[in-house]
Amino acid sequence: MFPGGRSATAVSVAGLAEGLEGTSRPGHFDGVATVVARLFNLAGPCRAYFGEKDFQQLAVIRRMVRDLDVPVEIVPHPTVREADGLAMSSRNARLSPEHRADAPRIRRALLAARDLLKSGERSAETIADAARGLLEASPFLKPDYLATVDEETLQPVATIERPAVLAFAGFYGEVRLIDHVRLLP
Amino acid sequence: MFPGGRSATAVSVAGLAEGLEGTSRPGHFDGVATVVARLFNLAGPCRAYFGEKDFQQLAVIRRMVRDLDVPVEIVPHPTVREADGLAMSSRNARLSPEHRADAPRIRRALLAARDLLKSGERSAETIADAARGLLEASPFLKPDYLATVDEETLQPVATIERPAVLAFAGFYGEVRLIDHVRLLP
Secondary structure (H helix, E strand, O other): OOOOOOOOEEEEEOOOOOOOHHHHOOOHHHHHHHHHHHHHHHHOOOEEEEEOOOHHHHHHHHHHHHHHOOOOEEEEEOOOEOOOOOEOOHHHHHOOHHHHHHOHHHHHHHHHHHHHHHOOOOEHHHHHHHHHHHHHOOOOEEEEEEEEEEOOOOOEOOEOOOOEEEEEEEEEOOEEEEEEEEEOO | OOOOOOOOEEEEEOOOOOOOHHHHOOOHHHHHHHHHHHHHHHHOOOEEEEEOOOHHHHHHHHHHHHHOOOOOEEEEEOOOEOOOOOEOOHHHHHOOHHHHHHOOHHHHHHHHHHHHHHOOOOEHHHHHHHHHHHHHOOOOEEEEEEEEEEOOOOOEOOEOOOOEEEEEEEEEOOEEEEEEEEEOO
Protein backbone atom coordinates (compact mmCIF):
# COMPACT_ATOMS: atom_id res chain seq x y z
CA MET A 1 0.00 0.00 0.00
CA PHE A 2 2.87 2.40 0.64
CA PRO A 3 5.39 2.08 -2.21
CA GLY A 4 7.22 5.23 -1.06
CA GLY A 5 8.09 3.53 2.20
CA ARG A 6 6.46 3.83 5.58
CA SER A 7 3.55 6.26 5.76
CA ALA A 8 4.37 9.20 8.03
CA THR A 9 0.70 10.12 7.89
CA ALA A 10 -1.74 8.37 10.18
CA VAL A 11 -5.50 8.70 10.40
CA SER A 12 -6.86 7.93 13.84
CA VAL A 13 -10.39 7.90 15.22
CA ALA A 14 -10.43 8.66 18.93
CA GLY A 15 -12.82 6.80 21.17
CA LEU A 16 -13.89 4.17 18.65
CA ALA A 17 -10.53 2.57 17.99
CA GLU A 18 -9.81 1.70 21.62
CA GLY A 19 -11.57 -1.07 23.50
CA LEU A 20 -12.95 -4.35 22.12
CA GLU A 21 -10.74 -5.37 19.17
CA GLY A 22 -8.52 -2.34 19.79
CA THR A 23 -7.51 -3.75 23.17
CA SER A 24 -6.26 -6.98 21.64
CA ARG A 25 -4.75 -5.21 18.64
CA PRO A 26 -3.33 -1.80 19.66
CA GLY A 27 -2.96 0.54 16.71
CA HIS A 28 -4.91 -1.82 14.46
CA PHE A 29 -7.71 0.62 13.64
CA ASP A 30 -5.29 3.50 13.01
CA GLY A 31 -3.77 1.27 10.34
CA VAL A 32 -7.22 0.40 8.99
CA ALA A 33 -8.36 4.04 8.87
CA THR A 34 -5.12 5.17 7.21
CA VAL A 35 -5.19 2.46 4.53
CA VAL A 36 -8.91 2.89 3.85
CA ALA A 37 -8.52 6.70 3.58
CA ARG A 38 -5.79 6.11 1.03
CA LEU A 39 -7.84 3.54 -0.90
CA PHE A 40 -10.74 5.98 -1.07
CA ASN A 41 -8.42 8.62 -2.55
CA LEU A 42 -6.90 6.17 -5.03
CA ALA A 43 -10.14 4.60 -6.21
CA GLY A 44 -12.59 7.47 -5.69
CA PRO A 45 -15.56 5.11 -5.13
CA CYS A 46 -19.17 6.31 -4.89
CA ARG A 47 -19.98 3.46 -2.50
CA ALA A 48 -17.88 1.23 -0.28
CA TYR A 49 -19.25 -1.98 1.26
CA PHE A 50 -18.17 -3.13 4.70
CA GLY A 51 -19.32 -6.28 6.45
CA GLU A 52 -21.26 -5.77 9.66
CA LYS A 53 -19.37 -8.65 11.28
CA ASP A 54 -16.46 -6.27 11.85
CA PHE A 55 -18.80 -3.72 13.40
CA GLN A 56 -16.03 -1.80 15.17
CA GLN A 57 -14.20 -1.38 11.87
CA LEU A 58 -17.48 -0.23 10.32
CA ALA A 59 -17.99 2.31 13.13
CA VAL A 60 -14.42 3.62 12.74
CA ILE A 61 -14.77 3.99 8.96
CA ARG A 62 -18.18 5.63 9.24
CA ARG A 63 -16.89 8.15 11.74
CA MET A 64 -13.81 8.90 9.65
CA VAL A 65 -15.95 9.42 6.55
CA ARG A 66 -18.27 11.74 8.47
CA ASP A 67 -15.48 13.73 10.18
CA LEU A 68 -13.37 14.16 7.05
CA ASP A 69 -16.37 14.44 4.71
CA VAL A 70 -15.02 11.76 2.43
CA PRO A 71 -17.31 11.75 -0.63
CA VAL A 72 -18.25 8.07 -0.38
CA GLU A 73 -21.35 6.24 0.79
CA ILE A 74 -20.59 3.53 3.33
CA VAL A 75 -22.90 0.56 2.76
CA PRO A 76 -22.96 -2.03 5.54
CA HIS A 77 -23.49 -5.65 4.55
CA PRO A 78 -25.21 -8.04 6.99
CA THR A 79 -23.10 -10.83 8.38
CA VAL A 80 -23.33 -13.96 6.25
CA ARG A 81 -23.78 -17.15 8.27
CA GLU A 82 -23.46 -20.89 7.94
CA ALA A 83 -26.71 -22.85 8.19
CA ASP A 84 -26.03 -23.47 11.89
CA GLY A 85 -25.57 -19.75 12.58
CA LEU A 86 -21.79 -19.50 12.73
CA ALA A 87 -20.62 -16.24 11.18
CA MET A 88 -18.70 -16.97 7.99
CA SER A 89 -14.97 -16.32 8.21
CA SER A 90 -11.94 -17.67 6.43
CA ARG A 91 -10.72 -18.64 9.88
CA ASN A 92 -13.51 -21.20 10.31
CA ALA A 93 -11.59 -23.57 8.03
CA ARG A 94 -8.85 -23.73 10.67
CA LEU A 95 -11.20 -24.98 13.39
CA SER A 96 -10.83 -28.64 14.40
CA PRO A 97 -13.96 -30.73 13.76
CA GLU A 98 -14.96 -30.66 17.44
CA HIS A 99 -14.32 -26.92 17.71
CA ARG A 100 -16.33 -26.36 14.54
CA ALA A 101 -19.19 -28.39 16.02
CA ASP A 102 -19.07 -26.31 19.20
CA ALA A 103 -18.76 -22.88 17.54
CA PRO A 104 -22.44 -22.26 16.72
CA ARG A 105 -22.98 -21.75 20.45
CA ILE A 106 -21.55 -18.25 20.00
CA ARG A 107 -24.49 -17.24 17.85
CA ARG A 108 -26.95 -19.10 20.10
CA ALA A 109 -25.58 -17.34 23.18
CA LEU A 110 -25.88 -13.91 21.60
CA LEU A 111 -29.44 -14.66 20.45
CA ALA A 112 -30.36 -15.81 23.96
CA ALA A 113 -29.19 -12.43 25.24
CA ARG A 114 -31.24 -10.63 22.61
CA ASP A 115 -34.28 -12.72 23.52
CA LEU A 116 -33.90 -11.59 27.12
CA LEU A 117 -33.88 -7.97 25.95
CA LYS A 118 -37.00 -8.63 23.90
CA SER A 119 -38.71 -10.04 27.01
CA GLY A 120 -38.27 -6.64 28.64
CA GLU A 121 -34.92 -6.87 30.45
CA ARG A 122 -32.86 -3.65 30.16
CA SER A 123 -29.85 -4.35 32.38
CA ALA A 124 -26.80 -4.84 30.17
CA GLU A 125 -25.18 -7.03 32.81
CA THR A 126 -28.20 -9.33 33.15
CA ILE A 127 -28.54 -9.58 29.40
CA ALA A 128 -24.85 -10.36 28.93
CA ASP A 129 -25.07 -13.00 31.68
CA ALA A 130 -27.60 -14.89 29.59
CA ALA A 131 -24.98 -15.21 26.86
CA ARG A 132 -22.12 -15.80 29.28
CA GLY A 133 -23.71 -18.93 30.69
CA LEU A 134 -23.89 -20.61 27.28
CA LEU A 135 -20.43 -19.44 26.28
CA GLU A 136 -18.75 -20.63 29.47
CA ALA A 137 -20.45 -24.00 29.20
CA SER A 138 -18.16 -24.83 26.27
CA PRO A 139 -15.22 -27.09 27.17
CA PHE A 140 -13.18 -25.51 24.34
CA LEU A 141 -14.04 -21.86 24.01
CA LYS A 142 -11.81 -19.33 25.82
CA PRO A 143 -13.61 -15.99 25.90
CA ASP A 144 -11.57 -12.85 25.20
CA TYR A 145 -14.33 -10.33 25.85
CA LEU A 146 -18.10 -10.09 26.08
CA ALA A 147 -19.09 -6.45 26.11
CA THR A 148 -22.23 -4.37 25.76
CA VAL A 149 -21.47 -1.06 24.08
CA ASP A 150 -23.38 1.83 22.55
CA GLU A 151 -23.78 1.18 18.84
CA GLU A 152 -22.44 4.59 17.82
CA THR A 153 -19.88 5.55 20.46
CA LEU A 154 -18.79 1.97 21.31
CA GLN A 155 -18.65 3.03 24.95
CA PRO A 156 -19.85 0.51 27.58
CA VAL A 157 -23.46 0.86 28.60
CA ALA A 158 -25.17 -0.32 31.79
CA THR A 159 -28.76 -0.04 30.58
CA ILE A 160 -30.12 -0.60 27.09
CA GLU A 161 -31.83 2.69 26.29
CA ARG A 162 -30.49 3.27 22.79
CA PRO A 163 -29.24 0.88 20.11
CA ALA A 164 -26.39 -1.14 21.57
CA VAL A 165 -24.23 -4.06 20.56
CA LEU A 166 -23.37 -7.16 22.54
CA ALA A 167 -19.96 -8.10 21.18
CA PHE A 168 -18.00 -11.28 21.75
CA ALA A 169 -14.50 -12.48 20.92
CA GLY A 170 -13.00 -15.78 21.93
CA PHE A 171 -10.52 -18.49 21.05
CA TYR A 172 -10.88 -22.06 19.90
CA GLY A 173 -7.26 -23.04 20.32
CA GLU A 174 -5.35 -20.54 18.19
CA VAL A 175 -8.39 -19.50 16.18
CA ARG A 176 -9.94 -16.24 17.33
CA LEU A 177 -13.58 -15.74 16.40
CA ILE A 178 -15.77 -12.67 16.81
CA ASP A 179 -19.49 -12.12 16.54
CA HIS A 180 -22.07 -9.71 17.91
CA VAL A 181 -25.76 -9.02 18.08
CA ARG A 182 -27.55 -5.69 17.99
CA LEU A 183 -29.63 -4.86 21.04
CA LEU A 184 -32.48 -2.59 19.99
CA PRO A 185 -34.66 -1.48 22.94
CA MET B 1 -15.42 23.29 10.12
CA PHE B 2 -17.00 20.56 12.21
CA PRO B 3 -20.75 21.21 12.45
CA GLY B 4 -21.36 17.73 13.90
CA GLY B 5 -19.26 18.64 16.94
CA ARG B 6 -15.66 17.80 17.71
CA SER B 7 -13.91 15.68 15.11
CA ALA B 8 -12.99 12.29 16.55
CA THR B 9 -10.82 11.75 13.50
CA ALA B 10 -7.33 13.22 13.41
CA VAL B 11 -4.79 13.22 10.63
CA SER B 12 -1.23 13.39 11.88
CA VAL B 13 2.09 13.49 10.06
CA ALA B 14 4.86 12.01 12.16
CA GLY B 15 8.29 13.60 12.11
CA LEU B 16 7.30 16.77 10.27
CA ALA B 17 4.79 18.14 12.76
CA GLU B 18 7.17 18.18 15.72
CA GLY B 19 9.97 20.68 16.13
CA LEU B 20 10.13 24.30 14.87
CA GLU B 21 6.56 25.66 14.92
CA GLY B 22 5.31 22.37 16.39
CA THR B 23 7.36 22.96 19.54
CA SER B 24 5.70 26.30 20.20
CA ARG B 25 2.28 25.03 19.13
CA PRO B 26 1.83 21.37 20.13
CA GLY B 27 -0.88 19.66 18.11
CA HIS B 28 -1.12 22.60 15.72
CA PHE B 29 -0.16 20.65 12.59
CA ASP B 30 -2.46 17.74 13.45
CA GLY B 31 -5.26 20.30 13.41
CA VAL B 32 -3.98 21.75 10.13
CA ALA B 33 -3.67 18.34 8.46
CA THR B 34 -7.13 17.28 9.65
CA VAL B 35 -8.86 20.45 8.50
CA VAL B 36 -7.03 20.52 5.16
CA ALA B 37 -7.84 16.84 4.53
CA ARG B 38 -11.49 17.67 5.14
CA LEU B 39 -11.38 20.77 2.91
CA PHE B 40 -9.87 18.68 0.10
CA ASN B 41 -12.73 16.19 0.42
CA LEU B 42 -15.37 18.93 0.52
CA ALA B 43 -14.02 21.01 -2.35
CA GLY B 44 -12.32 18.35 -4.47
CA PRO B 45 -9.77 20.81 -5.90
CA CYS B 46 -7.37 19.92 -8.72
CA ARG B 47 -4.77 22.30 -7.31
CA ALA B 48 -4.21 23.83 -3.88
CA TYR B 49 -1.89 26.77 -3.32
CA PHE B 50 0.14 27.11 -0.12
CA GLY B 51 2.49 29.95 0.73
CA GLU B 52 6.14 28.99 1.15
CA LYS B 53 6.43 31.27 4.16
CA ASP B 54 4.75 28.56 6.24
CA PHE B 55 7.20 26.00 4.91
CA GLN B 56 6.58 23.50 7.71
CA GLN B 57 2.87 23.58 6.97
CA LEU B 58 3.68 23.09 3.30
CA ALA B 59 5.92 20.10 4.13
CA VAL B 60 3.20 18.56 6.34
CA ILE B 61 0.52 18.98 3.66
CA ARG B 62 2.77 17.65 0.90
CA ARG B 63 3.61 14.57 2.93
CA MET B 64 -0.05 13.97 3.82
CA VAL B 65 -1.06 14.29 0.16
CA ARG B 66 1.68 11.86 -0.87
CA ASP B 67 1.00 9.31 1.89
CA LEU B 68 -2.78 9.32 1.47
CA ASP B 69 -2.65 9.80 -2.32
CA VAL B 70 -5.00 12.75 -2.15
CA PRO B 71 -5.84 13.58 -5.80
CA VAL B 72 -4.72 17.21 -5.60
CA GLU B 73 -1.67 19.06 -6.86
CA ILE B 74 0.02 21.12 -4.17
CA VAL B 75 1.37 24.35 -5.67
CA PRO B 76 3.76 26.33 -3.46
CA HIS B 77 3.68 30.11 -3.74
CA PRO B 78 6.87 32.13 -3.05
CA THR B 79 6.81 34.35 -0.02
CA VAL B 80 5.62 37.86 -0.87
CA ARG B 81 7.75 40.60 0.70
CA GLU B 82 7.64 44.28 1.50
CA ALA B 83 10.10 46.46 -0.40
CA ASP B 84 12.52 46.24 2.53
CA GLY B 85 12.42 42.44 2.54
CA LEU B 86 10.07 41.79 5.46
CA ALA B 87 7.85 38.82 4.71
CA MET B 88 4.24 39.98 4.35
CA SER B 89 1.97 38.92 7.17
CA SER B 90 -1.22 40.30 8.64
CA ARG B 91 0.72 40.43 11.91
CA ASN B 92 3.07 43.11 10.58
CA ALA B 93 0.32 45.70 11.12
CA ARG B 94 0.56 45.02 14.85
CA LEU B 95 4.27 45.95 15.01
CA SER B 96 5.12 49.27 16.68
CA PRO B 97 6.86 51.74 14.33
CA GLU B 98 10.26 51.04 15.84
CA HIS B 99 9.72 47.28 15.73
CA ARG B 100 8.55 47.56 12.12
CA ALA B 101 11.70 49.54 11.27
CA ASP B 102 13.87 46.84 12.91
CA ALA B 103 12.09 43.81 11.43
CA PRO B 104 13.78 43.74 7.99
CA ARG B 105 16.90 42.55 9.79
CA ILE B 106 15.33 39.08 9.86
CA ARG B 107 15.51 38.84 6.10
CA ARG B 108 18.95 40.43 6.00
CA ALA B 109 20.25 37.97 8.59
CA LEU B 110 18.93 34.97 6.68
CA LEU B 111 20.41 36.27 3.42
CA ALA B 112 23.78 36.78 5.14
CA ALA B 113 23.69 33.10 6.11
CA ARG B 114 22.84 32.10 2.56
CA ASP B 115 25.69 34.23 1.24
CA LEU B 116 28.08 32.37 3.52
CA LEU B 117 26.83 29.08 2.07
CA LYS B 118 27.34 30.44 -1.44
CA SER B 119 30.92 31.35 -0.53
CA GLY B 120 31.58 27.67 0.12
CA GLU B 121 30.81 27.20 3.83
CA ARG B 122 28.99 23.92 4.55
CA SER B 123 28.80 23.85 8.36
CA ALA B 124 25.21 24.49 9.41
CA GLU B 125 26.38 25.92 12.72
CA THR B 126 28.80 28.39 11.11
CA ILE B 127 26.17 29.43 8.58
CA ALA B 128 23.53 29.92 11.27
CA ASP B 129 25.98 31.96 13.34
CA ALA B 130 26.20 34.48 10.50
CA ALA B 131 22.47 35.08 10.89
CA ARG B 132 22.52 34.88 14.67
CA GLY B 133 24.90 37.79 14.97
CA LEU B 134 22.58 40.14 13.09
CA LEU B 135 19.48 38.86 14.86
CA GLU B 136 20.94 39.20 18.35
CA ALA B 137 22.13 42.72 17.59
CA SER B 138 18.53 43.89 17.68
CA PRO B 139 17.52 45.61 20.93
CA PHE B 140 13.90 44.46 20.41
CA LEU B 141 13.88 41.06 18.78
CA LYS B 142 13.57 38.01 21.09
CA PRO B 143 14.49 34.92 19.08
CA ASP B 144 12.36 31.79 19.55
CA TYR B 145 14.40 29.47 17.34
CA LEU B 146 16.98 29.57 14.57
CA ALA B 147 17.30 26.11 13.09
CA THR B 148 18.87 24.47 10.06
CA VAL B 149 16.79 21.51 8.92
CA ASP B 150 16.59 19.20 5.94
CA GLU B 151 14.08 20.62 3.47
CA GLU B 152 12.12 17.37 3.17
CA THR B 153 12.40 15.65 6.54
CA LEU B 154 12.69 18.86 8.64
CA GLN B 155 15.27 17.07 10.77
CA PRO B 156 18.26 19.11 12.00
CA VAL B 157 21.35 18.93 9.80
CA ALA B 158 24.97 19.60 10.72
CA THR B 159 26.33 19.91 7.19
CA ILE B 160 24.61 21.29 4.12
CA GLU B 161 24.79 18.42 1.66
CA ARG B 162 21.20 18.43 0.40
CA PRO B 163 18.58 21.18 0.17
CA ALA B 164 18.05 22.57 3.66
CA VAL B 165 16.17 25.41 5.27
CA LEU B 166 17.41 27.95 7.78
CA ALA B 167 14.27 28.81 9.74
CA PHE B 168 13.74 31.60 12.23
CA ALA B 169 10.97 32.60 14.61
CA GLY B 170 11.07 35.45 17.06
CA PHE B 171 9.05 38.03 18.94
CA TYR B 172 8.74 41.77 18.68
CA GLY B 173 6.82 42.29 21.90
CA GLU B 174 3.73 40.09 21.51
CA VAL B 175 4.07 39.78 17.75
CA ARG B 176 5.63 36.53 16.62
CA LEU B 177 7.23 36.58 13.17
CA ILE B 178 8.67 33.72 11.14
CA ASP B 179 10.80 33.61 8.04
CA HIS B 180 13.28 31.25 6.44
CA VAL B 181 15.71 30.90 3.60
CA ARG B 182 16.49 27.86 1.47
CA LEU B 183 20.06 26.63 1.62
CA LEU B 184 20.89 24.89 -1.66
CA PRO B 185 24.43 23.44 -1.71
